Amino acid sequence: MINIDTRSREPIYLQLEKQIIKLINLGVYDIDSPLPSVRSMACELGVNPNTVAKAYKELEQQQVIYTVVGKGVYVSVNNTDRIKKLAEEQFKAVLTELKSCGLKREEVIEMVNDLWGGDNND
Amino acid sequence: MINIDTRSREPIYLQLEKQIIKLINLGVYDIDSPLPSVRSMACELGVNPNTVAKAYKELEQQQVIYTVVGKGVYVSVNNTDRIKKLAEEQFKAVLTELKSCGLKREEVIEMVNDLWGGDNND
Amino acid sequence: MINIDTRSREPIYLQLEKQIIKLINLGVYDIDSPLPSVRSMACELGVNPNTVAKAYKELEQQQVIYTVVGKGVYVSVNNTDRIKKLAEEQFKAVLTELKSCGLKREEVIEMVNDLWGGDNND
């Protein structure tokens, strides 16, 4: 369910964070349900446990998950759409960039429509 | 004309590259006209010459500029839309991300319109 | 295994690149196997780490190796004949030069035979 690209320039722990958040948003991980343990997650992904721990720690600081010592890590309710906001921020930054390069509004909208396909209902 | 944020996470040399490309695209630097020398650019930006040289060398590898040793660095091609394409790629990536998070087409378009202002003519 | 001539006019980092490519072609470094770290290679050769890093980075841009930040540098493809092609190009250039100077075909062939020795089997 989670794909890590070890060769990518994006740090593994960040890839992990993003994908976990996405899975939570998509409802794959329910609220108050447990996440895989650091060790099993690390083993499954072929990644150093420290890396997984780092991702979990950051997610906890962002109140996306919470830890019950001695039991495990659980999904928290807060910030469920954090990744959406993050993507929106990136989106606005890139948009500003595009505008400053002289791209027109129509061109951007066309690209949006391209991606969303010809259908009007999502 | 060029602004460097030394505190940014983005490497200085990359900031430089982007801004130079943008300036070339905007026509500030014409074809075959010289760029500031490594040393003067470094001095002007308050940056080490090596850092400027690194940016210049990468731009040369991308065939955006060419250097004549002992004389200086010159704009090679006005590949008007290199940076635009780069931004477009980023844009599509972010857009895909947004879509996969459940953002609707209308929300995206609204953001676009927000940024471009209420006027319809650009 | 690698010999650097610090007194040569040819830059150290270029010497390094060539010899690494050759070693890869000869199978000394296998695909996906790690190269010596920047620091260890530098130490071994009595060269500054920056110089080794420069060679590695260029090889990466040529897609000969790939680097995983925080882990190391790895052989990417056994493009067996990259260096061979490079040498061939040089060869043809020199050959053209020789021809334009009036050297005869027989003289060239004689030199070839001289170098390859009197035996006919390689």
Added chain:
Amino acid sequence: MINIDTRSREPIYLQLEKQIIKLINLGVYDIDSPLPSVRSMACELGVNPNTVAKAYKELEQQQVIYTVVGKGVYVSVNNTDRIKKLAEEQFKAVLTELKSCGLKREEVIEMVNDLWGGDNND
């Protein structure tokens, strides 16, 4: 008659030297006949006079030309085939390189024949 590529990585003064030697070898410049003055040569090629002077100076050191102060520069008899020897040296170096990469004698000879064309008489 002389072509200088200012963008080339090869120093201009070296390009000059080579081409002058070649012209001498081909008989375009006769023994004891005068070469163009530094200034006129520089002007004709659109090159800095210092650069031409440097080339002339080196050629004089190699006894290819000689200077008569107040009169000009003249072709000397010595070393008329210096460039041929130089090319031969390069040739042998490249040849050695090729051999060490596993190239066979037949392949090399084929390349030679390719370049000299199908005819057998030069």
Added chain:
DNA sequence: GTGGTCTAGACCACC
């Protein structure tokens, strides 16, 4: 003056 190479040494993020 120009760019190119190299060194020494620093700090950072990542694993």
Added chain:
DNA sequence: GTGGTCTAGACCACA
């Protein structure tokens, strides 16, 4: 430990 970035300062070849 790894590579990545940056600085400061040196020397060189070239124009």
